Each structure stands twice: as C-alpha cells, then as structure tokens.
Amino acid sequence: xxxxxxxxxxxxxxxxxxxxxxxxxxxxxxxxxxxxxxxxxxxxxxxxxxxxxxxxxxxxxxxxxxxxxxxxxxxxxxxxxxxxxxxxxxxxxxxxxxxxxxxxxxxxxxxxxxxxxxxxxxxxxxxxxxxxxxxxxxxxxxxxxxxxxxxxxxxxxxxxxxxxxxxxxxxxxxxxxxxxxxxxxxxxxxxxxxxxxxxxxxxxxxxxxxxxxxxxxxxxxxxxxxxxxxxxxxxxxxxxx
Numbered sequence: 001x002x003x004x005x006x007x008x009x010x011x012x013x014x015x016x017x018x019x020x021x022x023x024x025x026x027x028x029x030x031x032x033x034x035x036x037x038x039x040x041x042x043x044x045x046x047x048x049x050x051x052x053x054x055x056x057x058x059x060x061x062x063x064x065x066x067x068x069x070x071x072x073x074x075x076x077x078x079x080x081x082x083x084x085x086x087x088x089x090x091x092x093x094x095x096x097x098x099x100x101x102x103x104x105x106x107x108x109x110x111x112x113x114x115x116x117x118x119x120x121x122x123x124x125x126x127x128x129x130x131x132x133x134x135x136x137x138x139x140x141x142x143x144x145x146x147x148x149x150x151x152x153x154x155x156x157x158x159x160x161x162x163x164x165x166x167x168x169x170x171x172x173x174x175x176x177x178x179x180x181x182x183x184x185x186x187x188x189x190x191x192x193x194x195x196x197x198x199x200x201x202x203x204x205x206x207x208x209x210x211x212x213x214x215x216x217x218x219x220x221x222x223x224x225x226x227x228x229x230x231x232x233x234x235x236x237x238x239x240x241x
Contacts, residue, residue: 019236022071027210029210030168030181030187030203032125032152033113033123033124035080036083041074042076044072044075047236052229052232053089056105056143057105067091069090070092071087073088083110107129108132110127110128125150125151127146127150128145129145143179145176147171148178150166159193162193162196164190168185169185170182170183170185182206188201198216201214212224212234213226223236224238
C-alpha cells in the first residue's frame with residue numbers, strides 16, 4: 001500500500017497549469033491572465049463537441065451541429081509577459097481533398113500581460129485571436145478572430161483552499177469584429193493545496209456555460225475533461241516542455 005501511494009504521488013506531481021481548448025492559457029474555453037513561463041513550450045489537442053464547433057468554410061460557414069472538431073496547437077512563452085500560439089482547427093468527417101476544397105482553419109494568437117498580480121490588484125492581459133487579420137494575411141471573413149482583455153486574481157479562502165476568479169471582455173476595434181467571444185465572459189478555478197495537481201473550473205464564455213476539471217500527470221502532461229452547455233462533452237491533452 002505504501003509503495004502504491006508513493007507511485008501515485010510521483011505520477012501526479014507538479015502544479016496544474018491552465019491551457020484552454022483554444023490553445024492559450026485559460027480555464028476551459030475562456031482565456032485567463034495567467035501566462036506560460038519564459039521559454040515554456042506547450043503542444044496540445046482539444047475536442048470541440050458537435051453543436052459547438054462550427055464549419056469554417058463554404059456556404060455553411062459558421063453553421064453548428066454538422067460535425068465535432070479538433071483543435072491542435074503549439075503555444076510558447078516568448079517572454080515572461082508575452083505568449084504566442086499557432087493552431088489548426090479541423091472538422092471531423094470532412095476529408096481534405098481537392099473535391100471538398102476544405103483545409104483546416106489556421107490561426108495565430110498573441111497575448112501581452114500589461115499588469116502583474118499584486119496583493120490588491122489582479123493580473124491583466126490583452127490578447128488577440130487570429131492576429132493575421134491586422135496585417136491582412138488571412139481571409140476577410142475570419143472564423144475565430146477576437147480582441148479581449150482579461151484579469152485574474154487568486155484568493156486564499158483558507159490555509160489550503162484557493163479560488164481564482166477570471167473576468168474579461170471581448171470587444172471590436174474599428175472593422176475588426178470579435179467572434180469567438182462577444183462581450184463579457186468569466187469563470188472560477190478552485191483547487192486545494194494538499195492536491196494542487198487537480199483543479200475544478202466553471203465558466204461562461206459569453207455564450208455557454210462550461211464546467212470541467214484538470215489533472216496534471218508526470219510534471220508535464222495535463223488532461224482536461226468537461227461538459228459544454230450542460231450536455232456536450234469536451235476534453236483536451238497538453239504536454240509542456
């Protein structure tokens with residue numbers, strides 16, 4: 001029994017990080033003001049359920065309920081206050097062929113921390129999904145473009161129980177209209193110091209309620225399982241270097 005317990009603690013050692021299904025740091029779907037460490041690299045994949053994932057091309061573009069999707073991404077902490085991410089969003093059951101004229105959506109994102117968290121103030125991050133829109137390298141009708149600002153603050157409820165509150169706002173800039181989030185979004189993350197490899201999150205992404213839990217394994221592997229809009233399963237796997 002003692003060897004079994006030691007093995008479990010070796011497997012789940014490390015503190016839970018916070019990758020969202022979008023590929024950037026966050027809760028389940030919404031971004032947070034937490035950042036990757038300087039030089040940290042994360043690769044991952046996230047399942048987006050049918051009824052949430054929307055078609056990214058053709059006459060049915062933006063239509064949901066056709067197929068589920070898969071986000072695959074690479075995120076990198078370029079500086080202690082600057083994070084970048086590249087992502088493919090692929091629709092299941094849709095072959096990439098000349099006949100379908102389909103190719104997965106590509107997106108480059110960037111996040112800049114403008115305020116560090118202090119005892120009384122939250123950390124604040126400004127982010128952009130699909131940054132290529134600003135330099136005219138992408139379609140004029142983007143799938144996931146978003147401008148947002150988000151804050152995160154950690155509160156210790158007791159000696160061991162911690163609650164992080166994340167609150168943000170997605171907004172338009174001139175002709176650049178936010179799509180992935182619209183208006184206010186927010187959520188909470190709860191974890192206990194005695195087992196901080198595990199956390200529970202609840203959020204509203206400006207459209208749907210999402211609940212989920214994360215567990216970190218072997219210091220580098222993070223797994224997430226959740227429920228989107230109360231009845232649609234979602235999950236993700238992330239590995240950090």
